[in-house]
Amino acid sequence: MLRAGPLALAAPAVAVLLVFFVAPLTAFAVYSLLTGAFYEVSGPLTLDNYRQAVESPLHRTLARNSLLVGLFAAVASVVFALPIAYWLRYTRSRWRLVVMFLIIASFLASYLVRIYAWRTILGSNGLINSGLDQIGVIDDPLTFFLYNRFAVTVALVHIYLPYVVLVLYAGLGPLSPAYLETAQDLGAGRLQRWRRVVLPVAAAPAASAFLFVFVLSAADYVTPQFLGGTSGGLLGVIVQQNMTAQGDYALGAAIAFAMLAAFLALYGVVALALRLTRLDRLRFVS
Amino acid sequence: MTGPGRSGLAGAFTVAGVLFLWGPLLVVVLFSLHSTAALSFPFRGFSLRWYEEIFSSAEVRSAAENSVIVATVTAATTLLLGTLAAYGLTRTSSRARGPLALLFFLPITLPGLFIGTALLVAFARVEVTLSLATVAAAHLVYVFPFFFLIARAALDRLDPALEEAAADLGAGRWLVFRRVTLPQVWPVLVGAACLAFALSFDEFVITFFVIGPDSTLPMFIWSTLRRTIDPSINAISTLLLLFTLLLFVVTFALTSWSERRRRGSAEPLVVPALKDAP
Amino acid sequence: MSGEPRVRLEGVSHRFGDVAALRDIELDVADGELLTLLGPSGCGKTTLLRIVAGFERPTTGRVLLAGEDVTDRPAHRRATNMVFQRSTLFPHLDVFGNVAFGLRVAGVPRAEQEERVREALRLVSLEGYEHRRSHELSGGQMQRIALARALVNRPQVLLLDEPLAALDLKIRLDMEAELRRVHRETGATFLYVTHDQREAMALSDRIVVMNAGAVEQVGTPAEVYGRPASTFAARFVGDANVLPVDVLDVSGDDVSVSLAERRRQVTCAGARGGPAWLVLRPEAVQVERLAREAGAEALTGIVRDVAFRGTGFQYRIAVDALEAELKAEAPASSPELAVDERVTVNWTPSACWLLPRDDDARAPGGPLATREETPA
Numbered sequence: 049m050l051r052a053g054p055l056a057l058a059a060p061a062v063a064v065l066l067v068f069f070v071a072p073l074t075a076f077a078v079y080s081l082l083t084g085a086f087y088e089v090s091g092p093l094t095l096d097n098y099r100q101a102v103e104s105p106l107h108r109t110l111a112r113n114s115l116l117v118g119l120f121a122a123v124a125s126v127v128f129a130l131p132i133a134y135w136l137r138y139t140r141s142r143w144r145l146v147v148m149f150l151i152i153a154s155f156l157a158s159y160l161v162r163i164y165a166w167r168t169i170l171g172s173n174g175l176i177n178s179g180l181d182q183i184g185v186i187d188d189p190l191t192f193f194l195y196n197r198f199a200v201t202v203a204l205v206h207i208y209l210p211y212v213v214l215v216l217y218a219g220l221g222p223l224s225p226a227y228l229e230t231a232q233d234l235g236a237g238r239l240q241r242w243r244r245v246v247l248p249v250a251a252a253p254a255a256s257a258f259l260f261v262f263v264l265s266a267a268d269y270v271t272p273q274f275l276g277g278t279s280g281g282l283l284g285v286i287v288q289q290n291m292t293a294q295g296d297y298a299l300g301a302a303i304a305f306a307m308l309a310a311f312l313a314l315y316g317v318v319a320l321a322l323r324l325t326r327l328d329r330l331r332f333v334s
Numbered sequence: 335m336t337g338p339g340r341s342g343l344a345g346a347f348t349v350a351g352v353l354f355l356w357g358p359l360l361v362v363v364l365f366s367l368h369s370t371a372a373l374s375f376p377f378r379g380f381s382l383r384w385y386e387e388i389f390s391s392a393e394v395r396s397a398a399e400n401s402v403i404v405a406t407v408t409a410a411t412t413l414l415l416g417t418l419a420a421y422g423l424t425r426t427s428s429r430a431r432g433p434l435a436l437l438f439f440l441p442i443t444l445p446g447l448f449i450g451t452a453l454l455v456a457f458a459r460v461e462v463t464l465s466l467a468t469v470a471a472a473h474l475v476y477v478f479p480f481f482f483l484i485a486r487a488a489l490d491r492l493d494p495a496l497e498e499a500a501a502d503l504g505a506g507r508w509l510v511f512r513r514v515t516l517p518q519v520w521p522v523l524v525g526a527a528c529l530a531f532a533l534s535f536d537e538f539v540i541t542f543f544v545i546g547p548d549s550t551l552p553m554f555i556w557s558t559l560r561r562t563i564d565p566s567i568n569a570i571s572t573l574l575l576l577f578t579l580l581l582f583v584v585t586f587a588l589t590s591w592s593e594r595r596r597r598g599s600a601e602p603l604v605v606p607a608l609k610d611a612p
Numbered sequence: 613m614s615g616e617p618r619v620r621l622e623g624v625s626h627r628f629g630d631v632a633a634l635r636d637i638e639l640d641v642a643d644g645e646l647l648t649l650l651g652p653s654g655c656g657k658t659t660l661l662r663i664v665a666g667f668e669r670p671t672t673g674r675v676l677l678a679g680e681d682v683t684d685r686p687a688h689r690r691a692t693n694m695v696f697q698r699s700t701l702f703p704h705l706d707v708f709g710n711v712a713f714g715l716r717v718a719g720v721p722r723a724e725q726e727e728r729v730r731e732a733l734r735l736v737s738l739e740g741y742e743h744r745r746s747h748e749l750s751g752g753q754m755q756r757i758a759l760a761r762a763l764v765n766r767p768q769v770l771l772l773d774e775p776l777a778a779l780d781l782k783i784r785l786d787m788e789a790e791l792r793r794v795h796r797e798t799g800a801t802f803l804y805v806t807h808d809q810r811e812a813m814a815l816s817d818r819i820v821v822m823n824a825g826a827v828e829q830v831g832t833p834a835e836v837y838g839r840p841a842s843t844f845a846a847r848f849v850g851d852a853n854v855l856p857v858d859v860l861d862v863s864g865d866d867v868s869v870s871l872a873e874r875r876r877q878v879t880c881a882g883a884r885g886g887p888a889w890l891v892l893r894p895e896a897v898q899v900e901r902l903a904r905e906a907g908a909e910a911l912t913g914i915v916r917d918v919a920f921r922g923t924g925f926q927y928r929i930a931v932d933a934l935e936a937e938l939k940a941e942a943p944a945s946s947p948e949l950a951v952d953e954r955v956t957v958n959w960t961p962s963a964c965w966l967l968p969r970d971d972d973a974r975a976p977g978g979p980l981a982t983r984e985e986t987p988a
Contacts, residue, residue, distance in 0.1 A: 068456075072453050073448070154356060209354070308448070
C-alpha cells in the first residue's frame with residue numbers, strides 16, 4: 049500500500065521550511081564570517097567575529113552566566129519534575145486528571161506574563177517583600193531576590209517545568225506498575241526501586257529534557273532583561289543587542305553560532321554518556 | 335495497599351509543583367482586580383477599572399486584532415501544509431521519510447533567538463520590509479513542528495486496513511483521504527491547529543526581531559513593561575491567560591474525544607506526540 | 613515433605629471496598645509441594661497469592677511463612693518471590709543484571725552473584741545467556757529468565773501467577789515440563805495460580821479449587837477429578853454431566869437412585885437418602901447404536917453433535933428422558949456415530965459419583981456458576 053508518491057504532498061511544507069528556515073540560517077552562518085557594521089555586512093571572509101566572541105571579557109562573563117543559569121535551571125527542572133511525573137504515572141488518586149490538566153494548562157501561560165509575574169513577586173515592592181513587611185518580619189526590603197541570576201533561574205524553571213513533567217511522564221509510560229512490583233518482590237524498598245528501576249528508565253527522557261531546558265535557558269534574552277539586572281545577564285542579550293541596537297550582524301551571528309557549537313558539543317557528550325551506560329533506547333517487551 | 339503508588343513524598347512535590355506553577359499566575363489575576371495601582375500587599379479591594387482601561391484603549395485593541403490576524407493565518411497555513419506533509423510522510427515508503435521528518439522537527443530544537451535573528455538577516459538581505467506578513471512567516475516555521483508531530487502521531491494511529499479496503503474497492507487517493515482518513519482524524523487536526531493558534535498568539539521571542547510598525551499583543555505587553563509599571567498589564571495578562579486556556583480546553587476536548595472515539599481511552603494526543611519526537 | 617507447613621493462612625479474608633474477594637481462607641502449603649490455586653477469573657486466587665507475596669494486606673487473618681507471622685511485613689521484606697504472568701524483565705539490564713537483581717539489592721558480593729546466577733541459568737537450561745537483552749529473547753525464554761530471577765534468591769516459597777497464560781500453546785506444554793523438572797530438582801515449595809484445569813492437573817501435587825472467594829475443595833488431582841466435592845468442582849475440573857436424581861436405597865457403598873424414572877446403581881460412600889446430583893464424566897458414558905429393542909430401563913437418545921479430536925470422539929446426546937444433553941467421549945477405535953442416529957447410553961455404577969442437592973435446585977450451569985449464598 050505504501051508507495052513513494054505521497055511524499056510529494058510534503059513538498060509545500062518543505063519549500064516553506066527551506067525558504068524561511070534553512071536558507072536564513074545558512075545566510076546567517078555566512079554572515080558570521082564577514083564584517084558587520086550599521087546593519088550591513090561586507091567581505092572579506094574573516095574569523096575576527098569568532099575571536100571577539102570568544103575572547104571578549106564581557107562575552108566570557110555572560111557565557112559563564114549562561115552556563116550556570118542554564119545548568120541550574122535544567123537541573124532544578126528535572127529534579128523538581130521527577131517526583132511529580134512519578135506521582136502522575138503511578139497514583140490511583142482521583143485527583144490525577146485534575147493535576148494533569150493543571151500542569152498542561154500552566155504550560156500555555158504566556159511567556160511574558162510569567163516574567164512579569166515573577167518581577168511582581170520578587171521585587172523590592174513586590175509581593176514577598178510587602179507581604180513580609182506587613183507581617184512585620186522585616187523592615188527593609190530584601191533585595192537578593194531580584195535582579196540577579198537567582199531570579200532569572202526561578203522564572204526559567206517556572207516556564208519549563210510543565211514541559212519537563214510531561215516528557216518524564218511520557219518516558220515512564222512503558223514502565224508499568226508491574227515492573228515496580230517485581231522490583232519490590234525482589235527485595236527493593238522505595239529508595240532501591242528509584243535507584244535501580246525508575247531512574248535508569250527515566251534517564252534518557254530526563255537527559256533530553258535537560259538539554260532542552262539548558263539550551264533555551266542559556267539563549268534566553270528576555271528574562272535576563274527584566275529579571276537579571278547587571279549580574280544576571282545572559283549571552284542571548286548580547287546577540288539581541290548586536291542585532292538590533294549595535295547593528296553588528298556579523299558579531300551577533302558569530303556569538304549565536306558559537307553558542308550553537310557549544311550546545312552541539314553538550315548534546316554529543318550527553319548522548320555519549322547515555323550510549324555508554326546503555327540507557328539510551330530502552331526496548332520494553334510485552 | 336503497600337508498594338508503589340502510595341508515595342506521600344511524591345504527592346507533596348506535586349502539590350508544591352502545582353502551587354509553584356499557578357501561584358504567580360493567580361497573583362497576576364488577583365492584582366488585575368486591584369482597586370489601586372499598587373502591586374503589593376495589603377490588598378485594597380476589588381475593582382474592574384483596569385479592564386475598563388484596556389477595553390477602551392485603541393492601542394490594545396489594535397494589537398489584539400493584529401495578533402488574531404497573524405495567528406489565524408499561521409494556524410490556517412500550518413493546518414494545510416502540516417496535514418499534507420504528515421499525510422505524505424506517513425503514507426510513503428520512500429527513504430526520504432526520515433530526513434524530512436527531521437527537517438520538520440528541527441525548528442523546535444533551536445531557541446527562538448536563532449530563528450528570529452536569522453530571519454531578520456534574511457529579510458534584510460532580500461529587502462523585504464518587516465510587517466505582520468514577515469511575522470506570520472516566522473510563526474509558521476516556529477509552530478510547524480508542534481502541528482506536524484501531533485498530526486503524524488494521529489495519522490500513524492489510524493488502522494491502515496480501512497484505507498486499504500477503500501482503495502481495494504476502487505477509491506482514488508483523494509477520495510480515500512476525504513472519505514476515510516479525514517473523518518477519523520479531523521478533530522485532532524483541528525485541535526492541533528488551535529494549539530498552533532495559541533502558540534502564535536503568544537509568541538514574542540521571534541516576533542521581536544521580524545515585526546514591523548504594527549504591534550501584536552505580546553509586543554504591546556513588552557513595550558509597556560519596559561516603560562512603566564502599568565497595572566493594566568495584569569488585566570491584559572489575565573485575559574490572555576483565559577483566552578489561551580479556552581483554546582487549550584477546546585484542543586484537549588477535541589483530541590481526547592477523537593481518541594476515545596477511536597479506542598475508548600482518555601489520554602490526549604499531546605503527550606504521546608512529545609514522546610515520539612526524535 | 614516434612615511436618616511444618618511452609619505457608620499457613622489462618623482465617624484470611626479480604627475486601628475491596630464493598631466486594632468480598634476472599635472469605636475466611638484456611639490453608640496450609642506443605643514444604644516442597646507444588647500447590648495450585650485453581651478457579652475462574654474473580655474467584656480470589658490471584659488476590660490470595662498477592663497476600664502471600666505481601667502486595668495486599670488481608671482485611672482479617674494471618675499469614676505465616678515457615679512458622680513466622682509475616683502479615684504485617686511489606687513485600688520487599690518477605691522471603692517470597694513471584695513469577696508474574698508477563699515476564700517484566702527490566703529492559704535497562706541484561707539477563708545477568710535481571711537475574712542478579714535480588715542479590716544486588718541484598719548486597720551479595722559480586723563473586724557469589726556470578727556463581728549463583730550461573731547456577732540459576734543452568735537450572736532453567738539457559739546457560740551462557742548472561743549478556744543477552746530481553747528484547748532478544750522469545751516469550752518462553754523470558755519466562756524462564758523470570759523463573760531464574762526468582763529462584764536465585766532461594767525464597768521460602770515460589771509464587772507463580774499464571775506464568776504460562778501469555779505463551780503459545782506449544783511453548784506452554786514445553787514450559788509445563790520445564791516447571792515440573794525445576795520443581796523436582798530444587799525441592800522448593802511452589803504456590804501456583806491458574807484458571808487452566810488441565811495445567812493444574814498436570815503440574816500439581818495438590819489442587820485447591822476456588823470459587824467466589826472460598827475454597828471448594830482441596831486434594832490431589834486424582835481426588836479432585838475422581839471425587840469432586842461440589843458440582844462446581846465437578847464442572848470446573850474436567851468436564852462433567854451433572855444429573856438430578858433421588859436416592860432410594862443405601863446399603864454400605866451400594867446406592868440405588870432414581871434417574872428419570874429408571875432405577876440405576878451407584879457405588880458411592882457416605883450417601884444419604886433424598887435428592888442428589890449424579891456426576892458422570894464423559895469418558896465414563898458408554899454410547900451404542902440402538903439395537904432393535906431396548907429394555908424399559910435403558911436410556912435412549914439421539915446424537916446431536918459429533919466432534920473428532922484425534923484421540924477420540926466427543927458426542928452430545930439428547931437423551932429422551934432427560935432435560936439436559938449428555939456429553940460422552942469414545943476412543944478413536946470405536947465405531948463412529950453420526951448426527952441424528954438413535955443410541956443408548958449406559959455407565960457402570962463405580963464410574964459415577966453422588967453429591968447432595970437442595971430440593972428445588974436445578975443443575976448449576978457451567979463452571980462459572982457461583983454458589984448459592986447462605987444467609988449469614
